[in-house]
Amino acid sequence: MKVLLWKIGALGDVVMTTPLVRQLRRQLPGAQIDYLVGRSFRAVLEGNPHLDRVIDFDDGILFGAHAARLRDIRAKLRGYDVIYVLDKHWIFTWLAWLAGAPRRIGYRRRAIEGWPNTASVPFGALRTDVDYYLDLLEAAGLPVDRADRRLELPPAVPYAVPGPYVVAINAGGNNPGETSDVRQLPRPLFEGLVAHLASRRQVVFLGSRSERAYYEPFAAYGAINLCGTTSLPQSWGVLAQAEAVYTTDTGLMHMAAAVNANVLGIFGPTHPLRKCPPGARWVWKAEPMHDPDYERFGRVPKGEFFERMTLEDILRHSTV
The missing domain is CATH 3.40.50.2000 (Glycogen Phosphorylase B;)
Structure with a gap:
């Protein structure tokens, strides 16, 4: 067959x-x-x-x-x-x-x-x-094991980063077929998170080359900006060795959950009960604004989906 x-x-x-x-x-x-x-x-x-x-x-x-x-x-x-x-x-x-x-x-x-x-x-x-x-x-008429939900990735490639460190990612919505920033935290809220994490651990940013400039202003917190410098397998190595990963709803969130048991997903327009990867924790304050057509049909919604979220809401779920 x-x-x-x-x-x-x-x-x-x-x-x-x-x-x-x-x-x-x-x-x-x-x-x-x-x-x-x-x-x-x-x-x-x-x-x-x-x-x-x-x-x-x-x-x-x-x-x-x-x-x-x-x-x-x-x-x-x-x-x-x-x-x-x-x-x-x-x-x-x-x-x-x-x-x-x-x-x-x-x-x-x-x-x-x-x-x-x-x-x-x-x-x-x-x-x-x-x-x-x-x-x-x-x-298809085949048996299903609903408890077997583990995500898989190809083997990671080690990438040396001074530790202990945490990874912070503020991205999402920039894919073929969609170009938007509706899944990204407002800059002041993300900066507050970075400042908090940096006071306790080394902070590392991961992402594409096009995202590198967004993270540059946070160099004042001593963060390491790896955007555009790692291959995908190297980024999995960085994610796997992180003490924790804090991420909006983006591809790196799902990849992080495949290699790291300490992932916090920070959600805006997408519903965590649909999009949060198995094993990850999540924080969400946009339920009254949720538009299911974004997930069902890809229609990008309009609104400020993080306006109800505070730094304290995120830190309530933090392990660092």
């Missing part, structure tokens, strides 16, 4: 699928299991022991709406007995159908999105993403 898991991204969302990958292999030990993922996000699957192959495609085809190149994706979907469609937008289910896979297991937010599937999971109720991914196994 040839099985394909298909998801475009992003980094944290792909990491949240790894319990599904592991349990699928457990139930189908003799199957060929491949994962088709957007090229920008394949690093979090490289070397996964439960996959036979990681195949990538140009995610710009879909994020950039290049309809003429959809045939390139369809060609990579052909030849499989079963396709697990891990994204919810109708284009993914319809492409799996056009590729001719006999079984297509995916989600149904609206009728047009679920119609091409041979088995569909209704999507919308407030449940963690990990459980929604595991629902696809049940839809």
